[in-house]
Amino acid sequence: MTPKNPKHMVLTTFMLPAGYHKDSWRMDGSRSDELANLEFVYDLTKMAEDAKLDAIFFGDIVHANTVMRGDIKMNGFYEPMTVLSALAARTKNIGLIGTVSTSFSEPYNLARQMAGLDHMSGGRAGWNIVTSSDGFQNYGIKTAPDPATRYRRATEFVDVVQQLWDSWEDDAVINDKESGWYVDTEKIHPINHTGEFFQVQGPINMPRSPQGRPVLVQAGSSGPGMELGSSVADGIYTAQPLKEPSVEFYAKFKAMAAAKGRNPQDIKVIPGILPILGDTQAEADELAEHLANHLHLDNGRVQVGADLKMDLSELDFNDKIPASWFSDDPALGSRYQIYRRKSVDQGMTLRELIVDLARSTGHQWMAGTASAVADRMIDWFDSKACDGFNLNAPFNPGGFKLICDKLVPELQERGYFRTEYEGTTLRDNFGLSRPASIRERV
Numbered sequence: 501m502t503p504k505n506p507k508h509m510v511l512t513t514f515m516l517p518a519g520y521h522k523d524s525w526r527m528d529g530s531r532s533d534e535l536a537n538l539e540f541v542y543d544l545t546k547m548a549e550d551a552k553l554d555a556i557f558f559g560d561i562v563h564a565n566t567v568m569r570g571d572i573k574m575n576g577f578y579e580p581m582t583v584l585s586a587l588a589a590r591t592k593n594i595g596l597i598g599t600v601s602t603s604f605s606e607p608y609n610l611a612r613q614m615a616g617l618d619h620m621s622g623g624r625a626g627w628n629i630v631t632s633s634d635g636f637q638n639y640g641i642k643t644a645p646d647p648a649t650r651y652r653r654a655t656e657f658v659d660v661v662q663q664l665w666d667s668w669e670d671d672a673v674i675n676d677k678e679s680g681w682y683v684d685t686e687k688i689h690p691i692n693h694t695g696e697f698f699q700v701q702g703p704i705n706m707p708r709s710p711q712g713r714p715v716l717v718q719a720g721s722s723g724p725g726m727e728l729g730s731s732v733a734d735g736i737y738t739a740q741p742l743k744e745p746s747v748e749f750y751a752k753f754k755a756m757a758a759a760k761g762r763n764p765q766d767i768k769v770i771p772g773i774l775p776i777l778g779d780t781q782a783e784a785d786e787l788a789e790h791l792a793n794h795l796h797l798d799n800g801r802v803q804v805g806a807d808l809k810m811d812l813s814e815l816d817f818n819d820k821i822p823a824s825w826f827s828d829d830p831a832l833g834s835r836y837q838i839y840r841r842k843s844v845d846q847g848m849t850l851r852e853l854i855v856d857l858a859r860s861t862g863h864q865w866m867a868g869t870a871s872a873v874a875d876r877m878i879d880w881f882d883s884k885a886c887d888g889f890n891l892n893a894p895f896n897p898g899g900f901k902l903i904c905d906k907l908v909p910e911l912q913e914r915g916y917f918r919t920e921y922e923g924t925t926l927r928d929n930f931g932l933s934r935p936a937s938i939r940e941r942v
């Protein structure tokens with residue numbers, strides 16, 4: 501294995517086969533009839549691996565609310581653990597990051613699933629830790645617990661999972677045919693955890709996985725989200741539409757990690773970007789317009805209303821949401837404030853807001869040539885606004901093909917991205933070493 505070049509970005513892709521730009525599945529050539537099958541998502545994954553991306557990333561929601569509002573973008577057609585297991589069998593190098601909420605599972609289940617994926621993929625598993633704000637009614641819970649409670653549960657959940665992953669010492673498997681003992685039981689330890697939310701005896705029932713512990717990714721930019729991420733995560737997903745706030749976020753985040761005794765370079769800050777690419781600026785603008793023309797505006801109104809928890813049914817598309825309708829309540833999350841800035845500070849009308857959110861969902865988007873988009877990405881990277889990007893394909897498969905065929909080669913030519921994989925694990929791709937067992941810290 502060759503170490504990752506520190507000048508290289510981390511590049512993952514948010515795998516939404518219906519296309520990141522809302523309603524782009526309505527475009528010709530979208531393969532929307534294949535959603536939920538393996539072949540389509542495999543073809544996208546192969547493109548990502550051929551482009552040498554660090555990882556594919558699957559989000560997850562555990563409800564059909566968005567589908568029922570006419571939005572299939574963040575659909576749950578691809579349940580992360582099952583689709584990643586299938587894709588593990590057909591890929592070699594690309595990292596496999598899946599979202600699993602800490603609100604609906606038990607640490608013992610998650611620890612086994614992720615460690616199993618890590619074993620079977622040869623060390624390519626990653627877990628995106630989310631606390632979820634929706635879907636509780638599908639698990640017998642009437643209303644979502646407040647964010648502080650959800651994050652307390654998440655913090656304990658992750659702690660238990662880490663203890664379970666490390667409950668087997670690296671050399672616990674002795675495979676001793678003569679003695680008839682496959683494991684050295686002295687090297688496998690119960691965890692005896694008793695906490696606010698979980699009681700787990702342990703140990704886990706499988707050996708420590710190839711990466712030691714699967715990569716941990718966290719997507720939350722609020723105080724408790726950053727607290728958890730800076731304590732445990734190897735990668736941070738974040739919505740950062742503007743460079744300066746991203747520079748601030750990056751610096752704050754790295755400082756928080758350093759204050760916890762971690763090497764700031766070991767935590768990769770990865771904002772999303774949605775590139776709409778053309779051979780000329782005019783061509784890219786035309787494509788952006790073409791994408792916008794596929795939007796179902798009435799559904800968009802409902803979606804924005806749901807995101808902002810506002811009744812927008814009477815508002816004209818050409819009017820702005822009155823500033824007084826917005827709230828300061830931090831419980832509404834960091835993404836709400838991004839929408840608020842666009843509406844109140846930038847003065848977007850409801851129609852403009854619908855189009856903007858359909859493109860980016862709060863992330864940065866850019867229509868331009870591959871060279872211009874690469875300029876922007878390199879500027880962010882060199883300015884310490886990020887360590888790389890989560891690439892949001894505006895439409896599939898065509899929009900992702902443009903990213904892989906035009907944007908990634910541009911970054912490679914300028915020396916900002918690998919042309920060959922350095923090793924075989926997701927940690928190799930991120931430039932992270934295999935972690936020592938947390939048992940050794942005690």
Ligand SMILES: Cc1cc2nc3c(=O)[nH]c(=O)nc-3n(C[C@H](O)[C@H](O)[C@H](O)COP(=O)(O)O)c2cc1C
Binds near residue numbers: 559599631725
């Ligand atoms: C790139 C990215 C991907 C996310 N994926 C999911 C997801 O798949 N499921 C989910 O429930 N939340 C997801 N989230 C939402 C976060 O978990 C979190 O709820 C959100 O960022 C707000 O958290 P905060 O209030 O701590 O900022 C994602 C966020 C980002 C930035």
